[in-house]
Amino acid sequence: MSKSLQAIRGMNDILPEHTPLWRYFEGTVARLLDNYGYRQIRMPIVEFTELFKRSIGEVTDIVEKEMYTFEDRNGDSLTLRPEGTAACVRAVLEHGITGGGQVQKLWYIGPMFRHERPQKGRYRQFHQIGLEVFNLDGPDIDAELIVLTWRLWGELGIRDAVKLELNSLGTSESRGRYREALVEFLSAHLDKLDEDSQRRLKTNPLRVLDTKNADTQAILVDAPKMADYLDEESRLHFEGLKARLDAVGIPYVINPKLVRGLDYYSKTVFEWVTDKLGAQGTVCAGGRYDGLVEQMGGKPTSGVGFAMGIERLVLMLETLDKIPQEISRQVDVYLCAFGEAAELAALALSERVRDQLPNLRLQINAGGGSFKSQFKKADKSGALYALILGDDELAQQVVGFKPLRGQGEQQSIAWDALAAHLATCVVQG
Known part of the structure; x- marks a missing residue:
């Protein structure tokens, strides 16, 4: 007998009994973004593979292991988008809407694709809402993104369940100096590192900092700290961000091991994390990527943004019983x-x-x-x-x-x- 047709593993149907909560969440976010002056952009889900290799980095886990890549009938290598920032940068460059210093405050929503091991809150087709801002280079816009999410958590009733973690990765030059110091330190402990960290030491050493291996984490306690290698510009930027968060009263913790998994970040990086979803603790994350537009062929253009996982936030609303009664009707x-x-x-x-x-x-x-x-x-x-x-x-x-x-x-x-x-x-x- 032929096998019954089923959805692909890690790619899920969202059934009618669940869609009201999705629509409530998406509508709440969309209304909030309208109120903050952000405009929606919609990009294709398929892009040329080279876009992600150039932006995310060829030695990242996403590009090396997780992308859905295939050749089309013309022989072109295409990829289902694994994240939204690179596609958004491609779009603004292609249409010239950031030229001449034009400020753009954009948001998008839609499915992303990564070939990972499916588990609760982590799927191969997952959905994100992302924000990207171009041509604003001060800490004020970094703060606005965080303040905006803080307001969203308040509207959803989940502020008590999330925690903000911050770090600064500095400029590419200061990060390069830190990378050298980190490699030198870790090389002296090479035989004690787990296998994955040994590989990352050669390809992307900053990623060793967010390893989940307890033995490697114990070694990292004495590792050099990024804060000691920050350039003055990045230090002042980070201080400006913290001052604004303090002024609004948003609590945060500094996490010196927070590096994010993509090569294009610089200066500010942040994550909103929770302990209510088991292993999948990050519900919203982002940061500044001032060199990405130039790296992709444009003129020097500052950029900052974030993405939030819809599946995880919907799951959090269900877990915490924060579903408004009226949406069930x-x-x-x-x-x-x-x-x-x-x-x-x-x-x-x-x-x-x-x-x-x-x-x-x-x-x-x-x-x-x-x-x-x-x-x-x-x-x-x-x-x-x-x-x-x-x-x-x-x-x-x-x-x-x-x-x-x-x-x-x-x-x-x-x-x-x-x-x-x-x-x-x-x-x-």
Whole structure:
């Protein structure tokens, strides 16, 4: 027998019972970004492979192990995007929208793809919301990104469950000096490093700092600190960022081992982490990448941004029981109609009500059915109220109005007064 068709491992369907929470989260973020003056950009999910090799770095885990790369019919090497920053930089360069020092504050949303071992909160197709800002080089915009996320956590009710970690990676020159010192230190302990750290020492030594191996972490206690190698410009930038966070009252910790997994970061890096999701502790992360645009062929252009994982944040809302009660209800009012004449009238009446109350979630019964079966559907829909239209109501041009989720007697409402009555009841309900 042929194997039943299934989704690819690590690429999941988001079913109707889960999408209301996704829409709530995405809508909350989108509204917040509108309020802060960010504009949405949409990029393709497939790019030339060279884009990610040049931006992320050929010796990063993403490029070496995790990208979905293939040849198309023209023989071009293409890759499903593993992250959004490189694609966004490509887009602004291609369309020239950062030229002449134009400030751009952009955001995007969509799926990303990495071939990793699937586990809870970590998938091969995952979804991110990302922000990128170009041509602003001061710590004020770094602070705005963090303040914005702090406000988001407040709106979602999860501030107590997240912690902000900060670090500065300095300029490429100061980071180069630190890299030399770190390599010299780690080389003296080479035989004690785990196998993965030994490999990274040759390819990307800063990544050794965020190893999960306990023995290597014990060695790193005495390793050189990035803060001791910062140039004056980066030091002042970092102090400016911390001063702004202090002014707003956002708590943070300095994590000298925070380096992020991508080659393009410089100066500020940050992560919002939680202990509520097991091993997958990072829910939002980013930093400054002032050399990336130039590295990809553009003129020197400062950049800073972050990305947040939608799956992990939705999972956190579920774990902490921070799901607003109203989003679990998809229908406000369910209209039951009995008989063909009533069905015709119900269709016309429902459209009149929608004209007057465009935000009302009104579902009209389809498929006919007895009084009992239609009321069963009405109850299952989660609606607050049922409307009833039969021959008697049709003759009197009224509709039966019955509360489904609380006390109250059924009453008759004139068609012309129905919209006003629903507006009052649904808001109060």
